[in-house]
Amino acid sequence: MSNAQWLARSRHAVWHPCTQMKVHETLPLIPIARGEGPWLYDFDGRRYLDAISSWWVNLFGHANPRINAAITDQLARLEHVILAGFSHRPVVELSERLARLAPGRLGHAFYGSDGASAVEIALKMSFHYWANRGRPEKTGFVSLENGYHGETLGALSVTDVPLFKTTYAPLLRPTHQVPTPDFRRAAPGISARDHAITAAQALEAWLAAHHATTAALILEPLVQCAGGMGMYDAEYLRRARALCDRYQVHLIADEIAVGFGRTGTLFACEQAGIAPDFLCLSKGLTGGYLPLSVVLTTDEVYAAFYDDLTARGFLHSHSYTGNPLACRAALAVLEIFEEGRVIEANQKLGERLTGAAEPIIRHPRVRDFRRLGMIWAFEVDDAGPDFSRRFFERALAQELLLRPLGTTVYFMPPYVIGEGEIAHLVKGTVAVLDQL
Numbered sequence: 001m002s003n004a005q006w007l008a009r010s011r012h013a014v015w016h017p018c019t020q021m022k023v024h025e026t027l028p029l030i031p032i033a034r035g036e037g038p039w040l041y042d043f044d045g046r047r048y049l050d051a052i053s054s055w056w057v058n059l060f061g062h063a064n065p066r067i068n069a070a071i072t073d074q075l076a077r078l079e080h081v082i083l084a085g086f087s088h089r090p091v092v093e094l095s096e097r098l099a100r101l102a103p104g105r106l107g108h109a110f111y112g113s114d115g116a117s118a119v120e121i122a123l124k125m126s127f128h129y130w131a132n133r134g135r136p137e138k139t140g141f142v143s144l145e146n147g148y149h150g151e152t153l154g155a156l157s158v159t160d161v162p163l164f165k166t167t168y169a170p171l172l173r174p175t176h177q178v179p180t181p182d183f184r185r186a187a188p189g190i191s192a193r194d195h196a197i198t199a200a201q202a203l204e205a206w207l208a209a210h211h212a213t214t215a216a217l218i219l220e221p222l223v224q225c226a227g228g229m230g231m232y233d234a235e236y237l238r239r240a241r242a243l244c245d246r247y248q249v250h251l252i253a254d255e256i257a258v259g260f261g262r263t264g265t266l267f268a269c270e271q272a273g274i275a276p277d278f279l280c281l282s283k284g285l286t287g288g289y290l291p292l293s294v295v296l297t298t299d300e301v302y303a304a305f306y307d308d309l310t311a312r313g314f315l316h317s318h319s320y321t322g323n324p325l326a327c328r329a330a331l332a333v334l335e336i337f338e339e340g341r342v343i344e345a346n347q348k349l350g351e352r353l354t355g356a357a358e359p360i361i362r363h364p365r366v367r368d369f370r371r372l373g374m375i376w377a378f379e380v381d382d383a384g385p386d387f388s389r390r391f392f393e394r395a396l397a398q399e400l401l402l403r404p405l406g407t408t409v410y411f412m413p414p415y416v417i418g419e420g421e422i423a424h425l426v427k428g429t430v431a432v433l434d435q436l
Ligand SMILES: *Cc1c(COP(=O)(O)O)cnc(C)c1O
Pocket: 114, 115, 116, 117, 119, 148, 149, 150, 151, 220, 225, 226, 254, 255, 256, 257, 258, 282, 283
């Protein structure tokens, strides 16, 4: 079957995410037949460079032989088993490995399926911790302006992206947002670090007044991804950690997008030398293969639930919690990181891409070009209406999968992008900038 046939059937039967379906009257859907490395291929034989890692999940390319083999091996042994009252090798091994790799002492792993479910778990666990510790009035959550933590009701309550939030506002819990350290919002002449310090002072003022009723601060360490790849100085995280300690408020690090090497270190928190009380991971966890998320937490939190009373336990579950196939994929991902010395290799790869991006940096319409680790972003001047959609369409014609966030264009490629593909990405992006 051709693209056109799949497209018509998909429009008829599939309600696509984050989409006003009517746009597909004019904007074509792209039915993908197969993937290989950083490339996706449609049913008409056209190819697209997956420069956004299929919504930030893919790390080592599509149809990665190593991950394929791990999943296939697991498939023949055990595809799934209930995790309440049962355990299995992949979930034990993955939990142990994550505990060794994560910053600080996060030795207890609680699994969910998607990123948003990890956020729900962290929020509920934090609240319940305080209740179990005799502080039931600590029910509030504080997050950063322009932050994103997912779209289920709890996660959306701490998200601050009006496009996703406004419609559902009556369903959400009231939460508070403090100023973002996003460097794009710094006043002229103010350094990223000073801007971060000012934002931390606002957090301090808020916590001083409200800590008694606040359970946790949740934030995306170093890069607010959905909020337009807003990057900020690590000093904010150091200060946020110190303030959370001082005011007895949990720190939830949502590394769902930035974890697994995106910011140049395995976890973004490492760059501030801090450890959160809860670390939420998903997206890259399985290399972009299967839905799996996890919340890692401390002995201190775990101990607050450990009791003779059932109701003091964390009575939360998802059917596919700790799915063995997904855990095996995650173990294969961690092996690739270790054996390929990927974090080190990415330093060179990142520099190569930045060097090659010179024509984009020099382009007259490009502003605020920025990079952290394996994330690149820039703003486009004179973008005009419907910029994101028009850019996406033009990029497809250049064999590129790019989906700007508003007028922010970003690259978040799989770590297997090669020399020729980098050149393809830069050349195609410049061509789109010239046309639009
Ligand atoms: C994507 C994302 C989520 C939500 O993950 P889903 O798997 O889409 O539910 C939460 N937090 C951050 C920072 C994300 O980027």
